[in-house]
Amino acid sequence: MAAEALHIRSAVDRNQRILLARRPSGLPAPEDFATDTTAIPTPGPGQFLARTIYLSLDPYYCDLMQDPAGSLLPGDLMPGETVSQILESRHPDYRPGEYVLTRNGWQQYALSSGQGVRRLDPAVAPISTALGVLGIPGLAGYAGIVYIGTPRPGETVVVSAATGPVGCTAGQVARLVGARPVGIAGTDEKCAYAVEELGYADCINYKRPDFAAELRRACPDGIDVYFDNVGGEILATVLACLAPKARIVLCGTMDSYRSVSPLPGPTLRPLISARATMTGLVVDDYLDRLPVLVRVVGAWIQSGQFRYREDVTDGLENAPAAFCRLMRGENFGKALVRVGPEHLGTPATASRTGQGGR
Amino acid sequence: MAAEALHIRSAVDRNQRILLARRPSGLPAPEDFATDTTAIPTPGPGQFLARTIYLSLDPYYCDLMQDPAGSLLPGDLMPGETVSQILESRHPDYRPGEYVLTRNGWQQYALSSGQGVRRLDPAVAPISTALGVLGIPGLAGYAGIVYIGTPRPGETVVVSAATGPVGCTAGQVARLVGARPVGIAGTDEKCAYAVEELGYADCINYKRPDFAAELRRACPDGIDVYFDNVGGEILATVLACLAPKARIVLCGTMDSYRSVSPLPGPTLRPLISARATMTGLVVDDYLDRLPVLVRVVGAWIQSGQFRYREDVTDGLENAPAAFCRLMRGENFGKALVRVGPEHLGTPATASRTGQGGR
Structure with a gap:
């Protein structure tokens, strides 16, 4: 033809x-x-x-x-x-x-x-949005919360890289299923946006010297779910604040790109004392759930409850x-x-x- | 009176x-x-x-x-x-x-x-035995395999500190539920005992320079369950051999006692690529299951299938x-x-x- x-x-x-x-x-x-x-x-x-x-x-x-x-x-x-x-x-x-x-x-x-x-x-x-919140990054955020983190209403869900396409989906899905999302981001501007536009209950700037204390203050009952986009020091700080039976979704390790040789991870003893579970997420495993994401988050976008x-x-x-x-x-x-x-x-x-x- | x-x-x-x-x-x-x-x-x-x-x-x-x-x-x-x-x-x-x-x-x-x-x-x-295989150490090994690792018949279960009371219980329970246990221990004598007496399919001496290669050879289909008693370098080596959807039971961190300040953990990127799950075990959570341990493992001891x-x-x-x-x-x-x-x-x-x- x-x-x-x-x-x-x-x-x-x-x-x-x-x-x-x-x-x-x-x-x-x-x-x-x-x-x-x-x-x-x-x-x-x-x-x-x-x-x-x-x-x-x-x-x-x-x-x-x-x-x-x-x-x-x-x-x-x-x-x-x-x-x-x-x-x-x-x-x-x-x-x-x-x-x-x-x-x-x-x-x-x-x-x-x-x-x-x-x-x-x-x-x-x-x-x-097919490259962001309604695409692979959104699917990672959605699957990590819905299928692995499984927060209950009222539980505290911490999300790093909170304003990116993965994090903003994880945080907003957590909020829309009734959990209390707390963001972590790298500038005060991003933190303000996370709270004012994305509906996080709080958002902490990890570059501030009192980051660990601020995170603890924002999560007085401990962290039930952590959606990790970064690894490294931020993960170590979160591990020190886990609630019992916490679930950690390991989605990305931005931190590891700084070096070609693998960086060590955080000490894992807090994982034992909290009886926590840490699970690696590879978004490819959830590609068949992409239509669910498009239907659920697409509707939230249209109704104005979900921003990006x-x-x-x-x-x-x-x-x-x-x-x-x-x-x-x-x-x-x-x-x-x-x-x-x-x-x-x-x-x-x-x-x-x-x-x-x- | x-x-x-x-x-x-x-x-x-x-x-x-x-x-x-x-x-x-x-x-x-x-x-x-x-x-x-x-x-x-x-x-x-x-x-x-x-x-x-x-x-x-x-x-x-x-x-x-x-x-x-x-x-x-x-x-x-x-x-x-x-x-x-x-x-x-x-x-x-x-x-x-x-x-x-x-x-x-x-x-x-x-x-x-x-x-x-x-x-x-x-x-x-x-x-x-109330202090060992029929006590708290045995309960840790039993609960870690039965309730967290949940190996399927034929799956490869690696156990570190394989001949101690926790490890020998984890390894033998794995064997008796149909999985294939592979031990890790610190002397050739312990490794021989693990295979000959405890029924491990293989046991690798982590002090040998070719430990990583030997472990890989002993687990040609990857490691489905890892019962970790030690943390540190051995955990890092195991993470490099995980089968998809592997389950890691973090039970002890012998390694961490060498230093008062917390040691870093292994790089966690292999956990992501394997979509693995790592869960902290605190044996106190399973104290109500102690009678189950005594009944199940006690019978195996009496029938000669379980040694310590x-x-x-x-x-x-x-x-x-x-x-x-x-x-x-x-x-x-x-x-x-x-x-x-x-x-x-x-x-x-x-x-x-x-x-x-x-």
């Missing part, structure tokens, strides 16, 4: 890409990335071409970049989840103009066979700096790069007819 | 006791203990006097000795569980001659009001050296001090009539 197409690219357009230049030792730096351009590929039978709108920046890319086994080699395209729009399709199930969740990686255009692709309906929620924040950087060329900022914890909300506009039509090359094709 | 009595003590007998002399920094040394003698006390109404037969040596005493909050102060009697025989009784429920589990501490004689006392039947099992080993030191005066040996991991089997003979009668002061009084 012939390709259907949105007529939006000129013959001179090229595909800008960002590659791994070298393996970082510790936190990544802009020099660890390189840029190139290639021709925009043409879809073969069963494929479609999509343009990247939003590129998701996620800490786990750092694992791949640092992996000594070579998951990612210098010269490789940086991988990543993206929200894209289909431009040309020779795939029977996808039409030009449709919005899809793809893994285009750090580039402007990519082909897809449709595998692992999820169609997005802009009427349900803004398409960017995005930290959007414009331009693919700025993705390396934005990623380094994320890894330093300087983002505020879900880190996204806007690679292209949500709606085509303003540029002279765009065709309104094509848009109507969806 | 008048005291009934076994006429076994002469007027000149004194009560030998061992006290904490000073708080140890790290592992205890014999100089941390002191000895004194006092008069043998006389039971008042509702009390009985018991002579100590076996004194249990348990690593957790070290917590009390080191506790900066002063659970135990210099000059205090060293506390400890004991198997004793009642000599004189003004308690309505206890008769002279009866064997009881008591908390006499590190001394030859003590009064009791009967609180927390358990009567022992020498016909069920040797009375010393005791490391008995004679003479209360040798308790400090024996305790230091235990804390260095140099004991082989449940560490006990024989403070007095099981059966009175050989000394001229003993009365057979009294013995018959039970």
